[in-house]
Amino acid sequence: MEPAGILLIVSVLLVAAFILLTLSLMRLRGTTRELEAALADETGARDRAALLLAIASAVNSSLALEEVLNVALTHAGRIMGAVAGAMYLVRPGKAELYREASYNLTNRARGGVRKIDEEPLRSALAAMRPLVIKLDERSAPGLDAGGHPQHALVVPIQRSGQLMGAMEIYLNAWRELSEDQADLLNGVASQAAIAIRHAQLFEAQEDNALTDELTKLPNRRHLAQRFLQEMQRARRHHKGITFVMIDLDHFKQVNDTYGHLNGDAVLAELAQILVTGARESDVCARYGGEEFALILPETTEAGARTLAERIRSKVAAATFPGGLKLTISIGLAATEEPALFTQLIDRADQALYAAKQGGRNQVRVADMSGPAPKPHSPKPEPEAV
Numbered sequence: 001m002e003p004a005g006i007l008l009i010v011s012v013l014l015v016a017a018f019i020l021l022t023l024s025l026m027r028l029r030g031t032t033r034e035l036e037a038a039l040a041d042e043t044g045a046r047d048r049a050a051l052l053l054a055i056a057s058a059v060n061s062s063l064a065l066e067e068v069l070n071v072a073l074t075h076a077g078r079i080m081g082a083v084a085g086a087m088y089l090v091r092p093g094k095a096e097l098y099r100e101a102s103y104n105l106t107n108r109a110r111g112g113v114r115k116i117d118e119e120p121l122r123s124a125l126a127a128m129r130p131l132v133i134k135l136d137e138r139s140a141p142g143l144d145a146g147g148h149p150q151h152a153l154v155v156p157i158q159r160s161g162q163l164m165g166a167m168e169i170y171l172n173a174w175r176e177l178s179e180d181q182a183d184l185l186n187g188v189a190s191q192a193a194i195a196i197r198h199a200q201l202f203e204a205q206e207d208n209a210l211t212d213e214l215t216k217l218p219n220r221r222h223l224a225q226r227f228l229q230e231m232q233r234a235r236r237h238h239k240g241i242t243f244v245m246i247d248l249d250h251f252k253q254v255n256d257t258y259g260h261l262n263g264d265a266v267l268a269e270l271a272q273i274l275v276t277g278a279r280e281s282d283v284c285a286r287y288g289g290e291e292f293a294l295i296l297p298e299t300t301e302a303g304a305r306t307l308a309e310r311i312r313s314k315v316a317a318a319t320f321p322g323g324l325k326l327t328i329s330i331g332l333a334a335t336e337e338p339a340l341f342t343q344l345i346d347r348a349d350q351a352l353y354a355a356k357q358g359g360r361n362q363v364r365v366a367d368m369s370g371p372a373p374k375p376h377s378p379k380p381e382p383e384a385v
Contacts, residue, residue, distance in 0.1 A: 109141035124154035215271035
């Protein structure tokens with residue numbers, strides 16, 4: 001064969017080999033890209049699983065409802081790089097959601113209550129999936145840093161098909177929600193739903209432990225906790241505080257004459273009169289037996305006496321179960337001096353004792369300038385109704 005022919009054949013073979021090699025490399029690169037994509041998917045799945053595990057651990061690390069809400073909310077906010085966030089929960093019998101936790105919002109920011117059939121909740125709750133909703137001036141809350149967010153990413157929270165609440169993740173600009181982000185947010189919402197339910201059950205048990213079963217008022221244990229809180233608040237804000245002791249006159253005679261069931265009904269009725277007579281900021285509790293107590297924050301002696309007299313008059317004018325007409329005796333102690341706060345209960349009790357000794361159905365005010373109270377003799381025996 002001629003050299004030229006040999007060279008032609010070799011050239012053709014080399015070109016064919018080059019083409020085959022190129023095709024092989026292209027297939028190899030395609031396979032590599034597929035492998036890289038698969039590895040990326042696997043890595044992303046592992047990362048998402050790790051993040052959800054961390055969130056689950058965090059939201060279930062506490063039975064305190066407020067802490068659970070804050071943890072779930074801040075994790076959801078981090079996923080989206082949000083400027084602020086709020087957590088809303090359903091209240092039984094209400095067609096509204098109430099803001100129970102938030103971060104980076106101003107105090108009393110607008111939107112504390114959201115109606116289910118209005119935006120920004122309506123669309124997301126109807127779809128039961130995360131949606132980015134544009135906020136109007138009426139619904140956009142104020143930010144700590146100033147201004148108002150333009151959009152809210154609404155994430156419904158449900159458990160066993162029942163709506164429990166929603167997260168609002170506030171964004172300064174609209175953004176497309178990726179499938180991965182939606183899955184993560186749904187995962188956060190699912191974990192939050194479980195943790196919220198556990199915290200609510202725990203809170204209900206705590207409430208039962210701190211509530212008087214008969215009157216549904218805070219019990220003595222709860223009263224002590226609230227009194228400590230109010231004393232601390234009064235010290236911080238340099239305000240006064242008043243403690244009031246109330247005793248139902250001749251209650252033993254009521255039980256002996258009309259029976260304990262009627263006596264229980266009388267106490268429950270008295271509790272309602274005290275609650276309606278007190279202010280929203282006051283703490284009304286059952287102290288024990290036929291004794292009740294009030295904590296009056298930021299209240300002067302004169303203001304406390306006016307309120308006590310009003311309550312005493314309401315009780316005297318009321319007709320109790322069984323057609324009974326009854327009265328109460330009241331003792332109160334008031335001060336703006338922090339050093340005397342811890343004496344208020346004993347001094348109010350001494351004033352109550354003086355009211356009972358003085359003929360009942362009256363209000364007595366403790367002299368806070370006198371010596372510290374000393375244990376007094378037993379209270380007078382009940383008289384006939």
